[in-house]
Amino acid sequence: MSGRLSQHPDLCPADRVERAQQGAVQAGLDALLISPGADLRYLTGYAAHPLERLTCLVVPARGEPFLVVPLLEKPSAAASPAVGLGIEIVGWAETEDPYALIAKRLGGSLRRVGLDKQMWAEQVLAFQRSLPSGAELDLAGGVLGEMRMRKSPAEVEALRKAGAAIDRVHSSMGEWLRVGRTEREVARDIADAILAEHATVDFVIVASGPNSASPHHETSDRVIGAGEPVVVDIGGTTQDGYCSDSTRNYCVGGRPDAGYQKLFEVLLAAQRAQCEAAGPGITSGRLDAVGRTVIADAGYGEYFVHRTGHGIGLETHEEPYIVAGSAHVLEPGMTFSIEPGIYVPGRYGARIEDIVVCNNGIGAERLNGTPRDLVQL
Known part of the structure; x- marks a missing residue:
């Protein structure tokens, strides 16, 4: 029975991302940035490997979410329940800057952005450099923790x-x-x-x-x-x-x-x-x-x-x-x-x-x- 985690689609219903967006609005956050870990699995069912190459679910408070993954991981992401949730999967090549890609798609009017609590420090610093100056980085735990502690x-x-x-x-x-x-x-x-x-x-x-x-x-x-x-x-x-x-x-x-x-x-x-x-x-x-x-x-x-x-x-x-x-x-x-x-x-x-x-x-x-x-x- 051993093997890679593969969360069943029934355990990641389609309304979770929408609820996360609502929570972000209530918390005064313009977007949630979620790297590999339990929060990503909770929202999308995607059990991504934590790598030095950035994988990140981007959940704007208003707008369509998208999942940024290295091109070599795109087949795995495409085979996950995330696709069935209607989440766009955006692959990035080795010579691209995924942090700049995310910043560009989010736009320049960001005030506060929530990061998952397990994001690597080097990724946090890269976002800090890439997002608009003045954008405050905060934790997304107040939104996602509240959701995850109440089990379906x-x-x-x-x-x-x-x-x-x-x-x-x-x-x-x-x-x-x-x-x-x-x-x-x-x-x-x-x-x-x-x-x-x-x-x-x-x-x-x-x-x-x-x-x-x-x-x-x-x-x-x-x-x-x-x-x-x-x-x-x-x-x-x-x-x-x-x-x-x-x-x-x-x-x-x-x-x-x-x-x-x-x-x-x-x-x-x-x-x-x-x-x-x-x-x-x-x-x-x-x-x-x-x-x-x-x-x-x-x-x-x-x-x-x-x-x-x-x-x-x-x-x-x-x-x-x-x-x-x-x-x-x-x-x-x-x-x-x-x-x-x-x-x-x-x-x-x-x-x-x-x-x-x-x-x-x-x-x-x-x-x-x-x-x-x-x-x-």
């Missing part, structure tokens, strides 16, 4: 499939996670399994024993011992371009000590409380506080060192962010992780992570279904 039913279904795919990998963990193997050996097997279910492997964390106290440990040559807790946090991107991300906790060859078991029960209660509280109307900051309070009341507050979660969709980390102090109100269609963790330096740690979607009237639906209890192998 088709996007939710794509995330549901991604969640089921990563669940299948977790369900097979007993095939690879054994006493005497190194974290790196286990991670290689997990990566192969993710690739069988997804188009790409985005990350594999296998953190055993004291390494489990490091939230982003990844892997090492440490040998997994009997009775040690192991945090496995894994994710990939499906063929349709949507991401998975799920964390479960394992113990192999024996039971962990009583201190860890107590810690884990507190964490399980915190994550359950947050999943029950998640839903339209609660703020991100309040949702973070629900789990943080459970953990702090049990005496582990100093060991919960990161935010509760992050939005997910075409990127593993995107808006909304579930973080302390945020006044952002969650709405139907928003998808995000709920992943509280407790990490005791030098000893052990644990994190439980599910992806959830806010639904009208029924709170939040978990898109992961594997057991959240400590799994004994």
Whole structure:
């Protein structure tokens, strides 16, 4: 199932570019300039390679959008859903200046232009030189972020499939996670399994024993011992371009000590409380506080060192962010992780992570279904 991302046309409906134009007008932007990345895929379905040669979707606030691509990439662009959206594809030759081409087509009355947040610095500077003097460069995130964080039913279904795919990998963990193997050996097997279910492997964390106290440990040559807790946090991107991300906790060859078991029960209660509280109307900051309070009341507050979660969709980390102090109100269609963790330096740690979607009237639906209890192998 591995291969280049090829987002299904149903996941890039024709009204998105028009909505982006409306958002640009409301934000006081004269145009949006979108380079390869999640924003381009969201608007057009085109999974362009990020190259030193400029590829850029140009969305004037008023007027027809067009996609500027190197001539050698034009066949790929022409085979993407962008063509079906009626977007003109403009190829540029090696001796042409694509920045001047875009500036000329946009005209000389630009005041503010929004750039996608992942545009390379050299491209930003080239636009700065080519666009009319006095044209202010700003971020397009206020427009595109607002659109992307509210998922359509088709996007939710794509995330549901991604969640089921990563669940299948977790369900097979007993095939690879054994006493005497190194974290790196286990991670290689997990990566192969993710690739069988997804188009790409985005990350594999296998953190055993004291390494489990490091939230982003990844892997090492440490040998997994009997009775040690192991945090496995894994994710990939499906063929349709949507991401998975799920964390479960394992113990192999024996039971962990009583201190860890107590810690884990507190964490399980915190994550359950947050999943029950998640839903339209609660703020991100309040949702973070629900789990943080459970953990702090049990005496582990100093060991919960990161935010509760992050939005997910075409990127593993995107808006909304579930973080302390945020006044952002969650709405139907928003998808995000709920992943509280407790990490005791030098000893052990644990994190439980599910992806959830806010639904009208029924709170939040978990898109992961594997057991959240400590799994004994």
